[in-house]
Amino acid sequence: MIVQQLERAAPVTTAKRIAKPVEWGALHTAPPKPGRLVLRNLSKRFADSKHAAIEDIDLTCESGEFVVVVGPSGCGKSTLLNLVAGMIRCDRGDILLDDKPITEPGPDRAMVFQEHGLFPWLTAEQNIEFGLKMTGVPARQRRQLVDAALRMIHLPHSGHKLIHQLSGGMRQRVAIARALVLNPAVLLMDEPFASLDAQTRTLLHEQVQELWLQTGKTILFVTHSVGEAVRLADRIIVLHSNPGRIRREFKIALPHPRDFDSPEVGDLIRMVRKEIEDEVNRANAEQINGQ
Amino acid sequence: MDSDSVLPRDGTADPVVRPLATADEGAHSRPHRTKWIKILLVWLAALVLWEGSYRIIQWKSWQFPAPSHVVDATLDMLGVRTYFGDPLAEGWPWQRAGAHVHVAAGDAKLPKAIAVSGVRLLIGFSISLALGIFLGMAMWTWSFLDDLLGPLFLGLQTLPSVCWVPLAILTLGINESAILMVLVLGSFFATAIALRDGLRTIPPIYERAGLMLAATNWRLYRYVLLPASLPAMASSLRQGFSFAWRSLMGAELIFMLQNQGLGFLLNIGREFADVAQVVAVMIVMIAIGMTVDRWVFAQIERRVRNRFGLMAAT
Numbered sequence A: 001m002i003v004q005q006l007e008r009a010a011p012v013t014t015a016k017r018i019a020k021p022v023e024w025g026a027l028h029t030a031p032p033k034p035g036r037l038v039l040r041n042l043s044k045r046f047a048d049s050k051h052a053a054i055e056d057i058d059l060t061c062e063s064g065e066f067v068v069v070v071g072p073s074g075c076g077k078s079t080l081l082n083l084v085a086g087m088i089r090c091d092r093g094d095i096l097l098d099d100k101p102i103t104e105p106g107p108d109r110a111m112v113f114q115e116h117g118l119f120p121w122l123t124a125e126q127n128i129e130f131g132l133k134m135t136g137v138p139a140r141q142r143r144q145l146v147d148a149a150l151r152m153i154h155l156p157h158s159g160h161k162l163i164h165q166l167s168g169g170m171r172q173r174v175a176i177a178r179a180l181v182l183n184p185a186v187l188l189m190d191e192p193f194a195s196l197d198a199q200t201r202t203l204l205h206e207q208v209q210e211l212w213l214q215t216g217k218t219i220l221f222v223t224h225s226v227g228e229a230v231r232l233a234d235r236i237i238v239l240h241s242n243p244g245r246i247r248r249e250f251k252i253a254l255p256h257p258r259d260f261d262s263p264e265v266g267d268l269i270r271m272v273r274k275e276i277e278d279e280v281n282r283a284n285a286e287q288i289n290g291q
Numbered sequence B: 001m002d003s004d005s006v007l008p009r010d011g012t013a014d015p016v017v018r019p020l021a022t023a024d025e026g027a028h029s030r031p032h033r034t035k036w037i038k039i040l041l042v043w044l045a046a047l048v049l050w051e052g053s054y055r056i057i058q059w060k061s062w063q064f065p066a067p068s069h070v071v072d073a074t075l076d077m078l079g080v081r082t083y084f085g086d087p088l089a090e091g092w093p094w095q096r097a098g099a100h101v102h103v104a105a106g107d108a109k110l111p112k113a114i115a116v117s118g119v120r121l122l123i124g125f126s127i128s129l130a131l132g133i134f135l136g137m138a139m140w141t142w143s144f145l146d147d148l149l150g151p152l153f154l155g156l157q158t159l160p161s162v163c164w165v166p167l168a169i170l171t172l173g174i175n176e177s178a179i180l181m182v183l184v185l186g187s188f189f190a191t192a193i194a195l196r197d198g199l200r201t202i203p204p205i206y207e208r209a210g211l212m213l214a215a216t217n218w219r220l221y222r223y224v225l226l227p228a229s230l231p232a233m234a235s236s237l238r239q240g241f242s243f244a245w246r247s248l249m250g251a252e253l254i255f256m257l258q259n260q261g262l263g264f265l266l267n268i269g270r271e272f273a274d275v276a277q278v279v280a281v282m283i284v285m286i287a288i289g290m291t292v293d294r295w296v297f298a299q300i301e302r303r304v305r306n307r308f309g310l311m312a313a314t
C-alpha cells in the first residue's frame, strides 16, 4: 500500500526523490546541515485559555523530510511553528535541533511568514541580504549569495525593487529566498501561500518543491489546503484541537512531483480531507456540548 | 531563465498597472491646472476689490490695511522705502504723496528677525526633538512609563504654549533660555505622543522577522525597529515643528528681548499702531511656517511613506 496510516509513527526515512542537477552557484558552496528536528512532550498553554494550544506533541522531522501540518483553524499550528522558531517558550517538553535544545529565535530555523514580513524600507535584494549581514558574512560573499538566490526564485532582475513594488507571489518568493540564503537547518513555513491565487500558488508549489529537492532542507510547513499538503509532503500531520495534539499522521511514499490525476493521490486527498472534516465536526460538537 | 517573465503572472502585472497609472495622471493634470488658475483668479479678484475699495472710499487704513500698505510695510522691513499705498500721484510709488504714515525704518529688520527666530527655532526644536524622541521611544518600550506619562502628556499637549510664558519668566527670567523653555515645553509633548502612537503601529512581525534573521539586541533596534519607525518619526517631526513654530512666535511676541525675532516685530507693529506692519509680519509668519512644513517636513514624510509603499498622505 502506498498510503500508510501511522499512529505515532516511528521516524521513517524520506521518500524517493527526483533530483534535478541544477547549479545554484554560491548557494551550493554552503555546507549542508543535517536539520533533524525532534519535539518531545511539547506543551504550551497560553495564559487565560482553557485548553492547551499544544499538548504532549511528539514529532520527529528527519533530516531532509518535508512535513506538512494541517488542522482546523485555531488548533495550534502556528503555535507549534512559533515554538520551533523560538518566538514563544514552551511550558514543558523539549525541542531539539540536531540534538541541541532550542531556546530563542535564530537563523538556523528560518521562517517564512504568512504575511511575508519583508522589510518595506529595504529593496528585495537588501531584504535577502539582511540575515547574511546580521550573521557577519563578508560583503562579496553576500553579493554572490543574493544573486544566486534571486536566480533561484526566478527574479534575477527585480532585486532593486522595493517590496511594495512586487506582486504578492514575488514577495513570498523573496521571503523564501531571505530564509534560504541563511542556509538554515530547518525551514519553517506558516501558510506561506494562503493569500495567493490558485495559479500563483501552483507555480510556487513547483518552485518550493524544486528548491527542496535541490537543497535537501528539512521543511516544516503549515497549511489549510489539503491539496497543498498532498502535493508537497513526505508526511502529513493532522492536528487535534483543544488541546492541540497529533490526531493522525499520513506517511506518503509517492515520488515527487506527484501526478494529481492518479488514483492514489485522489484517495489520499479524500482521506486527509475526511480526517480534517471529522476533526472539525468533533471540535464543533464539543464546543456545543460544552456551552 | 534570464528574465522575470518566466512566471506569466509577473510578466503581465506590470503592463496592466503602468498604463492605468499614466492614464490617471493624464486625466488629472488638465483639471488640476484649470483648478489652480481659477483659485488664483479668485484671489486676485479679491485683492483688487479690497485695494479698490480703499482707493475709492478712503476707508480707515489705520484700522485695517489695504494690500498696498502691506506691500509697503513688508518692503520697509526689508530696508526699501516705497509708497504703494499712497494715492496715485507723480512719483508713485517711490515718493510720498498722501498722509499715510508708518514707522520710518530704512533698516532691514525683517531678515534679521527671521535669522534670530530661525536660530532660536533650530536650537529649541533640536532640544525638543531629542527629548520628544527619547520619551516617545521610552514610553513605547516601557508600558509603565506610558501609563505614568501618557495621560499627563496628552493633557499638557492641550495647553496653549503661551500659557508657559508666565512660568518661564518666573523660573528663568526674561532671557533666551526662557524663550527656549516655552518652545520646548510647547512642542515636545506633541512629538513624544505622536511618535509613541506611530511606533505602536509598527507590525510586530518585523520584530519577529528581525529576530529570526539574527538581528539581536542593539541590532534589532538599529536595523529593524529604527527604520520601521521612520514613518512615525517623519509625522511626529512634522507635528513637532508646527507646535514649535507656534510656541516660538507666541513667546517672542510676549518676551521683549534685545535680539528681535519675528514675534517681536509683530509686537512693535502693535505698539506703534502700524497695522500694515502687523499684517505684514503675520503673513511672513504664515509663509515661513507653511513653506517649511510643505517643503521640508511634508517632503520627508512623503518620501518615507513612498518608500514604505504607504501612499503619500499630505
Ligand SMILES: Nc1ncnc2c1ncn2[C@@H]1O[C@H](COP(=O)(O)OP(=O)(O)OP(=O)(O)O)[C@@H](O)[C@H]1O
Pocket (backbone or CB within 6 Å): A046, A047, A049, A053, A071, A072, A073, A074, A075, A076, A077, A078, A079, A080
Ligand atoms: N499570543 C496568544 N495568546 C493567547 N492565546 C493564543 C495566542 N496565540 C494563539 N493563541 C491561542 O492558541 C490557539 C492556537 O492558535 P494558533 O494561532 O496556533 O492556531 P492555528 O492553528 O495557527 O490557527 P489558524 O489556522 O487559524 O492560523 C488558539 O485557541 C488561539 O486562541
Ligand SMILES: [Mg+2]
Pocket (backbone or CB within 6 Å): A077, A078, A079
Ligand atoms: Mg496560524
